[in-house]
Amino acid sequence: xxxxxxxVVDDESRMRKxxxxxxxxxxxxxxxxxxxxxxxxxxxSNKGIALIILDIMMPKVDGWQVCREIxxxxxxxxxxxxxxxxxxxxxxxxxxxxxxxxxxxFSPKILVARVEAVLRRTAGIDDEVIEVGGITLDKAAxxxxxxxxxxxxxxxxFELLSYFVKNKGVALSREKILNxxxxxxxxxxxxxxxxxxxxxxxxxxxxxxxxxxxxxxGYKFEVDE
Numbered sequence: 001x002x003x004x005x006x007x008v009v010d011d012e013s014r015m016r017k018x019x020x021x022x023x024x025x026x027x028x029x030x031x032x033x034x035x036x037x038x039x040x041x042x043x044x045s046n047k048g049i050a051l052i053i054l055d056i057m058m059p060k061v062d063g064w065q066v067c068r069e070i071x072x073x074x075x076x077x078x079x080x081x082x083x084x085x086x087x088x089x090x091x092x093x094x095x096x097x098x099x100x101x102x103x104x105x106f107s108p109k110i111l112v113a114r115v116e117a118v119l120r121r122t123a124g125i126d127d128e129v130i131e132v133g134g135i136t137l138d139k140a141a142x143x144x145x146x147x148x149x150x151x152x153x154x155x156x157x158f159e160l161l162s163y164f165v166k167n168k169g170v171a172l173s174r175e176k177i178l179n180x181x182x183x184x185x186x187x188x189x190x191x192x193x194x195x196x197x198x199x200x201x202x203x204x205x206x207x208x209x210x211x212x213x214x215x216x217x218g219y220k221f222e223v224d225e
Contacts, residue, residue, distance in 0.1 A: 004028055006029070007030075007039065035059050040069055075155045079098070080093045082103055100114050133224070137161065137162060144161060146205065153203060160193075163180055169222060197219060
């Protein structure tokens with residue numbers, strides 16, 4: 001079986017080596033980039049990249065700009081690495097479509113676990129097609145259609161909508177959504193979910209009203225009959 005390719009982007013060679021060693025040990029192929037400019041060149045000339053591990057603070061082009069440019073063309077999963085622990089940075093990352101966020105210093109074992117969790121969710125193992133209230137959700141193709149028209153969702157927006165649809169009619173707390181869509185080991189806050197829900201509703205147009213806000217708790221997905 002062909003190894004999955006992971007692009008590791010960090011201006012510190014020692015950090016790249018640490019991450020690469022752990023990933024190679026877990027049977028991934030690793031491509032390295034030492035700055036954002038090189039990362040973009042590699043990504044757009046190599047279509048087989050399954051996931052990107054991306055540092056924020058880099059020369060030439062920083063991680064935010066790399067993320068913005070890639071998100072214009074691709075929903076490839078992105079895990080952000082940063083020395084910053086600033087909440088504003090974390091929220092910006094999720095708004096730009098980052099899938100996971102890990103602050104340095106971190107455990108390489110945790111990083112590998114996050115990589116595996118994200119890749120499992122993007123592997124198309126679940127080939128289910130769900131239709132509800134004019135929404136068609138194709139898990140294998142990672143595609144959503146509303147009244148037959150495809151809409152562009154980021155990886156996390158797709159996961160969030162899938163979770164809502166599967167739990168139709170169930171009141172879901174923000175904590176439960178975080179645990180199931182962002183993984184149990186993500187220590188974020190509720191605004192991460194609220195940001196994603198806002199963008200998801202906007203992209204869904206009239207169907208965005210299916211995602212009801214339950215004040216003081218979270219959300220519920222209900223189809224208006």
